[in-house]
Amino acid sequence: MGGTADDQHDEHRDDERVTERAELLPEEQEAGSDDPEGQAAAILEDSEERTDDPEGTRRDSSQTPGG
Numbered sequence: 001m002g003g004t005a006d007d008q009h010d011e012h013r014d015d016e017r018v019t020e021r022a023e024l025l026p027e028e029q030e031a032g033s034d035d036p037e038g039q040a041a042a043i044l045e046d047s048e049e050r051t052d053d054p055e056g057t058r059r060d061s062s063q064t065p066g067g
Contacts, residue, residue, distance in 0.1 A: 014044075017040075017044055018037055018040045018041050018044060019037070019040075020040075021040035021043060021044055022036040022037045022039070022040040023036075024036055
């Protein structure tokens with residue numbers, strides 16, 4: 001079925017985060033976006049990965065000093 005109540009809550013929270021992040025920042029509005037929600041989901045997924053594995057993602061990052 002739909003999973004546990006916690007899973008459903010997490011999914012709803014993720015949807016809310018994507019919707020909120022899909023509201024483009026001024027510089028993003030200027031550049032434009034064909035898929036703000038898809039862009040938001042990708043940004044949040046990357047952020048979550050960096051939060052879950054900061055050392056691993058630091059090694060792979062070209063933007064993080066000391067990597």
